[in-house]
Amino acid sequence: MMSAKLPSPACASSAKERLLSVLADIAHAAALHGRAPSDVTLLAVSKGHPLEALSKMYSLGLRDFGENYAQECIAKSEGAPWSTDVRWHFIGHLQTNKVKALLPSLSVLHSLDRESLLDALEKNAPLAKQRVKIFVQLEVDPADENKHGANDTVAASLCKRLGRRSGHADFPFEWVGFMGMGPADASPVRLSELYATFVKKAHRLWNAHHPNATNSAPQLSLGMSSDLAEAIAAGSTLVRIGTALFGPRKTR
16 A cells, blocks of 8 residues: 555645545544455545655655546656656546557556457557556446446456456456446445445456456455545445545646
8 A cells, every 4th residue: 555654754744634634534434344444555646736746645655646647647657756666557548549658657557448448458568568457447327427437248348358368478467356436426325335236246257257266356446535435335445536635636
């Protein structure tokens, strides 16, 4: 997740206060459901924020940063002097024509949601500089047209392909779990229902297609600043936090 002890950097106290507040929220939500805070990875969603803001969070111990736009992810990974010491996550909808440029910078992809994207990843696989972890993005609410995500049929096909290729020398991708995004206007009760269904579906797909399913469980990238508690209650192992860490971002 992050270093157990936070260093004492010479940076704005508000950044440290925000980070400690988020960590406290994670710890509280985890404790309510008998989980350890260390079971939940904190991903700092840094899209739209300057490199200086990321540097402050880096100095406070964070090592996982998430971006939504390929060019922004590439620019930050190339511009940060500490770039090789962190993991760059891509969490947005990835266009297939951006895969070639993004792969050299990528550590984790959360948004594999269609066959054409997996085709592009396989085609450009030699460009990966490390083993890239892959989350299959599942549809959380079929009625929510504002969110991407694979429906049941596409998800099963993607998982089957990933399961078959796992461990191949020419396949520098490691399928580690599933990502989901809940509807922005859903009530806590509705979110809890949707997330429970998401988790059941994720485990069903994992058990059906992952070659090491008997010895492992899927990672679940689920929950943001507004629904952290519901996501952790459902079993999330990674929360994607932007606003609560960095404050409001400028509109693109």
